Amino acid sequence: MKTVNNRGWFFVIPVVILVAFNALIPMMTVVNYSVQETFGNNVFFWQGLDWFEQILRSDRFQAALGRQFLFTAIILAIEVPLGIAVALCMPRKGFWVPVCLVLMALPMLIPWNVVGSMWNIFALPKIGMLGYFMNDVLGVNYDMTQNRLAAWITIVVMDVWHWTSLVVLLCYAGLVSIPDAYYQAAKIDGASNWAVFRYIQLPKMKTVLTIAILLRFMDSFNIYTEPFVLTGGGPGNSTTLLSIDLVKIALGQFDLGPAAAMSLIYFAITLLVSWIFYTVMTKDDPS
Amino acid sequence: MRYLIFLFFAVPQSAIAQASGWGNVGKAPEPKGFSWTDPLWPDFWMAWTPATLVIFVGIFAAIAFIGILEVWKFHDGLTRKGILGLTTTFGDRLFITLLGSVYIFLAWLGFIGQPVWVPLFCSIGWGIIVFWRV
Numbered sequence: 001m002k003t004v005n006n007r008g009w010f011f012v013i014p015v016v017i018l019v020a021f022n023a024l025i026p027m028m029t030v031v032n033y034s035v036q037e038t039f040g041n042n043v044f045f046w047q048g049l050d051w052f053e054q055i056l057r058s059d060r061f062q063a064a065l066g067r068q069f070l071f072t073a074i075i076l077a078i079e080v081p082l083g084i085a086v087a088l089c090m091p092r093k094g095f096w097v098p099v100c101l102v103l104m105a106l107p108m109l110i111p112w113n114v115v116g117s118m119w120n121i122f123a124l125p126k127i128g129m130l131g132y133f134m135n136d137v138l139g140v141n142y143d144m145t146q147n148r149l150a151a152w153i154t155i156v157v158m159d160v161w162h163w164t165s166l167v168v169l170l171c172y173a174g175l176v177s178i179p180d181a182y183y184q185a186a187k188i189d190g191a192s193n194w195a196v197f198r199y200i201q202l203p204k205m206k207t208v209l210t211i212a213i214l215l216r217f218m219d220s221f222n223i224y225t226e227p228f229v230l231t232g233g234g235p236g237n238s239t240t241l242l243s244i245d246l247v248k249i250a251l252g253q254f255d256l257g258p259a260a261a262m263s264l265i266y267f268a269i270t271l272l273v274s275w276i277f278y279t280v281m282t283k284d285d286p287s
Numbered sequence: 288m289r290y291l292i293f294l295f296f297a298v299p300q301s302a303i304a305q306a307s308g309w310g311n312v313g314k315a316p317e318p319k320g321f322s323w324t325d326p327l328w329p330d331f332w333m334a335w336t337p338a339t340l341v342i343f344v345g346i347f348a349a350i351a352f353i354g355i356l357e358v359w360k361f362h363d364g365l366t367r368k369g370i371l372g373l374t375t376t377f378g379d380r381l382f383i384t385l386l387g388s389v390y391i392f393l394a395w396l397g398f399i400g401q402p403v404w405v406p407l408f409c410s411i412g413w414g415i416i417v418f419w420r421v
Binding site: 025028029031032033035036038042043044046048049050052053056057265268271272275279283 | 324335338393397401
């Protein structure tokens, strides 16, 4: 009979305590808030499931949710193929490896709000380099403070600039772990570049790519600071993503009950998509 | 005369005020019975009510129960491949049950509305299906 030593689980206790305090207790509080109404002073009145009903049926929530899904879909559709392409172009050995890695890591080291203000100044017409170049040199009417499309393009480009490196670095880590023997065998068999990519590189990158897509999905679905600093949700409501709307309801209007209900719906969506994605990607693994 | 007219209007008014509880100002409120929806510990910021507390106690009890079953009775949580083609343990099945229930409730609230007895029974049915077949 095989005996299993489960004492290793005791080492997990610090993490459990940490998660309890930074996730579980706030989460339980949100559940409590979502079924009650408060006007401050810790006085609560029972409201039942009214907030959920109200939020699910409100046009405002549905619009923000639609924008959020659109944003995440665009981000993933650009960043994942772009990240793989850049990772394939990076050198495997030699002097340029550390240079490329550091250059790739740089955007990720910049805090979110700094990225937002950088791009804000960069893209403002008349002041920013990009805005000036587009308007006065190319003659394109580009104003992210007035034009919805320009605002969307700016937040998408900003996110691509900030986070493609994550996909690149993860894919690169997957690529350099492929032994040379695979490539030699492919060469002997006369495999094309596409075949090498399709049958050697992509399967070997699958695990890291899963993590990359999962991280990018969750981060872009929960994105707040960058679009908030860049456009503040405007012009109009055109870039008011779900998190920006949530903060407006919770802290701007101080409607804690509806905000709690909305954040639970938000959480349920994130959880479901992440779970489906993870399950589908790891389904065939024996581990 | 004016005084009499004043009294004529004032006396019923004060009776109404008395009846609607104005005379109780300053007195201790009468103790109410237990309610599932009243604040459990007033002034505590987490705003617990008995109803929400029971939900969380239920979830944690289910997790603990599954953990105990896995340790002492069924090792590896009766891992099997179910109808969805997923290899699931007890914990996975509990997670699928809870997440599915959340969506059943949200869909009902969004499309039909309160009360939520029907989705409650749907969720229980869903849980039985998940633990039986998935």
